[in-house]
Amino acid sequence: xxxxxxxxxPETLHGSPVSYSRGQKVVHPTRAEYIxxxxxxxxxxxxxxxxxxxxxxxxxxxxxxxxxxxxERFEVVLNLTSIASRDRIRVRVQVPESDATIASVFELxxxxxxxxxxxxxxxxxxxDGHPDLTRILMPEDWDGHPLRKDYxxxxxxxxxxGANS
Amino acid sequence: xxxxxxxxxxNEGAQEMRSRSxxxxxxxxxxxxxxxxxxxxxxxKLGQIPADPDEDQTMIINMGPQHPSTHGVxxxxxxxxxETVLRCKPIxxxxxxxxxxxxxxxxxxxxxxxxxxxxxxxxxxxxxxxxMAVEKLLGIENDIPExxxxxxxxxxxxxxxxxxxLFLATNGMDIGAVSMMLYGWREREEVLRFFQKVTGxxxxxxxxxxxxxxxxxxxxxxxxxxxxxxTLPPRLxxxxxxMTDQPIWRERLQGVGVITADEALALGTSGxxxxxxxxxxxxxxxxxxxxxxEVEFDVIVGTYGDAFDRYAIRLNEIRESIRIVYxxxxxxxxxxxxxxxxxxxxxxxxxxxxxxxxxxxHFKIFTEGFKVPEGEVYVGIESPRGEIGCYIVSDGGPKxxxxxxxxxxxxxIQALPHMMRGGLVADAVAVISSVDxxxxxxxx
Numbered sequence: 040x041x042x043x044x045x046x047x048x049p050e051t052l053h054g055s056p057v058s059y060s061r062g063q064k065v066v067h068p069t070r071a072e073y074i075x076x077x078x079x080x081x082x083x084x085x086x087x088x089x090x091x092x093x094x095x096x097x098x099x100x101x102x103x104x105x106x107x108x109x110x111e112r113f114e115v116v117l118n119l120t121s122i123a124s125r126d127r128i129r130v131r132v133q134v135p136e137s138d139a140t141i142a143s144v145f146e147l148x149x150x151x152x153x154x155x156x157x158x159x160x161x162x163x164x165x166x167d168g169h170p171d172l173t174r175i176l177m178p179e180d181w182d183g184h185p186l187r188k189d190y191x192x193x194x195x196x197x198x199x200x201g202a203n204s
Numbered sequence: 205x206x207x208x209x210x211x212x213x214x215n216e217g218a219q220e221m222r223s224r225s226x227x228x229x230x231x232x233x234x235x236x237x238x239x240x241x242x243x244x245x246x247x248x249k250l251g252q253i254p255a256d257p258d259e260d261q262t263m264i265i266n267m268g269p270q271h272p273s274t275h276g277v278x279x280x281x282x283x284x285x286x287e288t289v290l291r292c293k294p295i296x297x298x299x300x301x302x303x304x305x306x307x308x309x310x311x312x313x314x315x316x317x318x319x320x321x322x323x324x325x326x327x328x329x330x331x332x333x334x335x336m337a338v339e340k341l342l343g344i345e346n347d348i349p350e351x352x353x354x355x356x357x358x359x360x361x362x363x364x365x366x367x368x369x370l371f372l373a374t375n376g377m378d379i380g381a382v383s384m385m386l387y388g389w390r391e392r393e394e395v396l397r398f399f400q401k402v403t404g405x406x407x408x409x410x411x412x413x414x415x416x417x418x419x420x421x422x423x424x425x426x427x428x429x430x431x432x433x434x435t436l437p438p439r440l441x442x443x444x445x446x447m448t449d450q451p452i453w454r455e456r457l458q459g460v461g462v463i464t465a466d467e468a469l470a471l472g473t474s475g476x477x478x479x480x481x482x483x484x485x486x487x488x489x490x491x492x493x494x495x496x497x498e499v500e501f502d503v504i505v506g507t508y509g510d511a512f513d514r515y516a517i518r519l520n521e522i523r524e525s526i527r528i529v530y531x532x533x534x535x536x537x538x539x540x541x542x543x544x545x546x547x548x549x550x551x552x553x554x555x556x557x558x559x560x561x562x563x564x565x566h567f568k569i570f571t572e573g574f575k576v577p578e579g580e581v582y583v584g585i586e587s588p589r590g591e592i593g594c595y596i597v598s599d600g601g602p603k604x605x606x607x608x609x610x611x612x613x614x615x616x617i618q619a620l621p622h623m624m625r626g627g628l629v630a631d632a633v634a635v636i637s638s639v640d641x642x643x644x645x646x647x648x
Contacts (some may be wrong), residue, residue, distance in 0.1 A: 060579055060580050060581060061340050061341065061343070061579055061581045063581065063582065086469050086470075087469055087472055087474075088472055089472065089474075089584060089591060089593060089610060090582070090593050090595065090608075090610040092595060092608040092610075094580075094597050094605070094606045095606070098599075099599040099605055102578070102599075103578075116580075116595065118582050118584075118593065118595070118610070120584075120591075122469070122483065122485055122490075125490045125491060126491075127491075127582070127584070129582060148470060148472060149470050149471055149618075150470060150471040150472025150473070150615060150618060151472070152618060153614060153615065153617070153618050154614075154615070157614075161304075173217075173218040173219045174218075174219060174297075175219065175296060175297060176296065176297040176300040176647060176648075177297060177300065178216065178297070179215075179216050179217030179218055179219050180217065185302055185305055186304060186305055186606075192305060192306075192308075192309055
């Protein structure tokens with residue numbers, strides 16, 4: 040028996056590091072592990088995808104992430120709910136600006152269809168395998184993605200399509 | 205303006221439903237296949253209609269955005285064959301005002317005015333979930349005074365009642381029971397009058413704030429609540445006579461817009477839609493917040509997942525809310541209505557007259573706001589429409605770095621194409637009404 044205390048291993052879930060934010064459990068998969076992890080979570084009973092959204096960390100790059108996860112500009116955030124065990128889990132995955140695409144989870148939770156469209160519309164992150172990736176809140180011919188941090192507030196006056204000024 | 209120009213100017217391009225000749229099995233799969241876990245061939249067969257060599261028997265019509273039964277500016281594109289709805293696609297965004305972007309420009313203290321306008325029929329629940337998320341980020345969620353917690357519960361339950369009463373009104377109007385509309389609005393007005401007395405406003409209160417509430421309950425509030433609680437049960441019994449027991453009402457709703465538990469879960473729906481399928485999922489009971497674990501109430505569930513179940517659930521949830529409010533009246537403690545934490549609470553008015561520091565402190569809180577430690581948090585509560593969630597990322601400043609509201613109507617509306625498929629166009633109105641969407645929070 041050695042008297043050298045081993046450093047506690049960082050907690051992982053299905054091979055992805057886990058952190059806690061204000062007591063809420065967060066899993067940080069890489070983009071490659073993303074779908075694999077979600078499939079396992081779905082098998083674990085997280086039958087409901089309550090929420091899917093994204094954050095643009097352009098002006099706030101230095102945030103805490105577990106070792107091995109490199110911070111990127113975009114982060115796609117999923118909040119999953121398990122009806123059986125009555126708990127929630129959050130999945131945060133980093134999406135780089137240079138290649139802002141990630142696999143769609145539509146096949147796992149069809150209810151994310153509108154949410155992924157919203158993220159595409161607002162952040163310009165595209166989802167591979169999404170059946171109908173079009174803008175959802177903004178008009179189809181809109182330029183830019185409003186919730187990006189480099190999209191200024193109040194730059195464009197209220198606009199009605201085709202109205203004569 | 206010619207009709208062609210008119211169409212071009214209101215065209216939403218690829219967001220719109222395309223005609224059957226332009227799409228393949230994939231789009232049909234999107235509408236049914238993935239939910240039912242069908243094979244692509246099966247899904248395509250579902251969408252097939254008897255070939256008619258003479259002419260195209262289907263047509264696509266627009267319902268809304270300016271239709272009285274679409275509860276605001278919801279636009280549905282319906283593909284019809286005769287009177288049967290073959291496909292349906294909701295097109296939203298007509299009320300999009302960028303509230304999440306606006307939220308990034310408002311301090312945590314001002315944020316309440318923004319979120320309260322999202323679901324304008326249950327403003328207090330919006331404020332509540334926002335305040336709870338901010339408090340969790342601040343780490344003060346367990347320090348909220350008891351009176352504030354019970355006051356929040358009181359307001360939240362009364363708000364549930366007013367929201368469901370409005371649902372009964374609009375549901376009646378949509379189905380053709382027009383007198384119900386008057387009764388529903390009348391009863392809701394009683395509740396709103398109480399809100400006006402407490403908060404100063406009928407809607408959009410900004411009354412529940414991070415750290416507690418804006419003010420204490422006014423004198424005589426208990427009598428006002430009791431008046432509401434005593435008025436409502438006989439009125440609800442009248443609704444039973446007017447609608448629940450009425451054969452026409454049942455014929456109109458039963459078996460309309462059916463959804464199964466698996467489909468409802470896969471589509472992420474919550475609230476009365478999920479409960480109508482028999483899944484007893486109510487965040488008040490299953491992930492208790494405030495003091496819901498200390499009050500007695502039943503979670504109402506349905507059996508068939510049809511429009512009638514959703515109507516009956518909401519009607520009975522009003523009764524459960526009445527039960528909860530009686531218990532709240534019994535247990536309402538005395539004490540502070542907001543946390544006495546100098547960081548988030550401005551000093552009382554009297555202190556400002558005698559202390560320069562208090563004046564500066566007051567000024568700073570209202571101009572700069574308070575700083576919230578870095579982090580991210582998601583809080584979900586049960587609003588009348590389902591799970592309303594608030595996801596906030598803070599970078600340590602006085603404004604949220606990112607604020608996202610998980611709006612129940614936004615998610616629930618995805619169930620519409622599924623519920624309408626194969627039904628009659630006349631039932632489409634009943635289905636929309638039974639989902640009870642609020643377009644303010646769909647589009648945000």
